[in-house]
Amino acid sequence: MSTQDSAERALRSHVSSVKEDVMTGVSFMIPFVTIGGIFLALGYAVASLPPIELLGVTVWSGGTTVEGVFEATGTLEWFLAQIGGAGLTFMVPILGAYIAYAIADRPGLAPGFLLSYVIQQGTVLQAAGDVIGLTGGDAGAGYLGALVAGLLAGYVARWFKRRSVPEFVKPMMPVLVVPVLTMVVLSPVVILLLGVPVAIANAWLTEFLRTAQGGQAVLVGALLGAMMAFDMGGPVNKVAYVFAVGLLSEQLYEPMAAVMIAGMIPPIGLALSNFVAPQKYAAEMYENAKSAVPLGLSFITEGAIPYAAADPLRIIPSIVAGSAVGAAASMALDVTMPAPHGGVFVVVLSNRPLLFLGCIALGSLVTAAVATALKPDFEVTVADLEERDADASAQGSD
Numbered sequence: 001m002s003t004q005d006s007a008e009r010a011l012r013s014h015v016s017s018v019k020e021d022v023m024t025g026v027s028f029m030i031p032f033v034t035i036g037g038i039f040l041a042l043g044y045a046v047a048s049l050p051p052i053e054l055l056g057v058t059v060w061s062g063g064t065t066v067e068g069v070f071e072a073t074g075t076l077e078w079f080l081a082q083i084g085g086a087g088l089t090f091m092v093p094i095l096g097a098y099i100a101y102a103i104a105d106r107p108g109l110a111p112g113f114l115l116s117y118v119i120q121q122g123t124v125l126q127a128a129g130d131v132i133g134l135t136g137g138d139a140g141a142g143y144l145g146a147l148v149a150g151l152l153a154g155y156v157a158r159w160f161k162r163r164s165v166p167e168f169v170k171p172m173m174p175v176l177v178v179p180v181l182t183m184v185v186l187s188p189v190v191i192l193l194l195g196v197p198v199a200i201a202n203a204w205l206t207e208f209l210r211t212a213q214g215g216q217a218v219l220v221g222a223l224l225g226a227m228m229a230f231d232m233g234g235p236v237n238k239v240a241y242v243f244a245v246g247l248l249s250e251q252l253y254e255p256m257a258a259v260m261i262a263g264m265i266p267p268i269g270l271a272l273s274n275f276v277a278p279q280k281y282a283a284e285m286y287e288n289a290k291s292a293v294p295l296g297l298s299f300i301t302e303g304a305i306p307y308a309a310a311d312p313l314r315i316i317p318s319i320v321a322g323s324a325v326g327a328a329a330s331m332a333l334d335v336t337m338p339a340p341h342g343g344v345f346v347v348v349l350s351n352r353p354l355l356f357l358g359c360i361a362l363g364s365l366v367t368a369a370v371a372t373a374l375k376p377d378f379e380v381t382v383a384d385l386e387e388r389d390a391d392a393s394a395q396g397s398d
Contacts, residue, residue, distance in 0.1 A: 018151070025099035025150055026242060029091050033245050033340040036087020037256075041338040041349045043069050043080035088249040092143050093117040096150030103154025107161050107178035112153040115186055116146035119195035129196045141198040143246030148198070149190050157182045217254075217331040224255060225262035225327025225363070229319040232266060233302040245340045253336035257350060260299055260337050261330050261359045262323035264344075267296030267303030268360065269322045269367025270315065273375075274307075276368065280375040282310065296364075299343030311375065318371035326363020335359060 047069045064072040070085075072078045093116040100112025118124055120140035129135055141149075160178045169177065208216075227240035244259040274281050274289035281289075288306050295303030308315045335355050339346040350356040 021099050021102040021151070021154065022147065023238065024102035025095045025097075025147070026238065028098040029095040029245075030340060032087045032091035032094050033248060034087075034342075036084045036089075036091060037248055037338040037340055038084070038346070038349065039080050039087065040084025043077045043084055044338075046080060047072070047077040089120075092120055092140075092146045092246070092249060095143055096146035096153065099147065099150030100154035100157060103151070104157035104161055104178075105174075107174045108154045108157035108182070110179045111157055111182040111186065112150045114183065115149040115153050115190045118187075119145045119149060119190060119199070122199075124191065125195050125199045128191050129199075132192050132196060134196050134200065140202070141195045142202040142249075143242060144202065145190075145195055145198040147242075148194055149186075152186055152190065152194075153182055156186055217334075218328045220255070221258045221328035221331030222324040224258050225265075225323040225325070226320045228259055228262035228301065228327070229266050229304075229323035230316065232304050232308060232319070237263070237301060248338065248340065253338050253351075254331055254334060256340060257335045257337035257356060258327035258330040260341075260343065261335075261356065261363065262327040263299050263301040264296045264360050265323045265326050265363035265367055266301055266319035267292035269296075269319065269364040270304050270307045270371060271296070272364055272368040273318075273371040277372045277375075279377045280372060281307075285310070297344040299341055307371075314374040315371060318367050318374060321370050322363040322365075322367025324363075325366045326359045329362055330356070330359045333359070 047064050064075060064077060069077050069081045093113045096116025097109050097113035100108035120142070122140060125140065157178050160181050161173065165173065165177075224240045224244065227236050230236045241259055241263070244255040247253075247255050271289040271292040274285055274292075278286055285307065292303040292307075304315070304319055308319070333352065333355050336351045337346070337349065337356070339349050344357075347353045347356050
């Protein structure tokens with residue numbers, strides 16, 4: 001084996017390992033996002049309810065306002081919003097903590113959490129920016145900063161963890177020595193060199209998305225949609241998904257709606273194409289289409305993988321086109337989604353549920369039309385098998 005082959009294999013293995021570590025952090029983060037998004041949405045929903053009377057008796061005096069939900073101390077909507085806010089606040093440090101945990105096990109957990117948490121504090125980054133001569137503002141470093149902080153904490157903690165130490169020190173390594181040394185080494189690096197620049201970039205990106213209108217919103221939606229469909233649950237898909245999830249803490253819900261819509265479209269669109277034009281697909285794909293619909297409705301993009309594996313050159317452009325159109329329409333129409341997962345089961349949380357469903361339908365129709373147009377007739381189709389079975393039955397009866 002050549003040196004180049006060894007280097008390529010090592011690089012591929014490292015990239016795969018990093019992906020697995022990041023996905024570990026994402027998997028632990030998702031429950032926090034789900035609780036935070038749903039409880040915050042419920043708080044807003046309760047705040048917007050009008051007074052309710054039943055048989056002349058006021059059973060609900062009405063909420064406050066959506067804008068004032070965090071000031072209405074002691075009300076139902078305030079408690080719901082507090083729980084939701086806590087979930088969305090801690091989801092980012094949890095991401096960094098469990099990325100570090102995936103790399104270094106228990107010694108990496110606390111440094112990963114604390115480093116990710118401290119670079120979300122605007123006052124800390126503002127002071128750090130003054131130290132290094134950059135205006136950091138009061139924005140946090142967001143999930144991108146937490147992702148990098150988690151990786152750094154994991155690798156540094158793992159390096160310390162593997163050092164040879166005297167026997168009497170070993171019991172203290174995972175709970176004292178490694179976490180403390182990791183924090184000592186990384187705190188200035190993460191706060192000064194990582195936190196401030198990422199916070200500046202994060203603030204610019206958040207403001208751009210908050211003010212994106214017209215063509216800008218359509219372009220952002222189309223890009224997110226294409227990324228969600230491109231590898232159907234792979235790393236490109238996860239970049240778009242984690243990006244949208246990270247913006248929930250900034251109360252930017254439009255990208256999450258675009259991403260969820262885009263992730264639902266590929267299985268539904270391909271199943272629709274399979275139902276409409278069964279002669280374009282292998283016979284066994286017809287049964288797959290029946291399961292692809294509930295998978296798509298549940299926001300499981302991987303339901304499209306069997307189709308893409310069988311014919312990637314035609315299927316991938318089809319689903320990218322449909323998801324890009326659906327997500328772009330969602331952004332253009334200002335459709336929101338505060339929950340990070342759930343698909344059709346959380347559609348009631350959207351500000352425009354019917355438009356949310358309409359964007360899914362639009363993108364699915366585009367995917368179905370493009371796939372049907374691109375694919376040639378298949379050699380053995382469902383109709384062929386049914387005809388063969390009918391002939392066999394007829395011959396058997398004779």
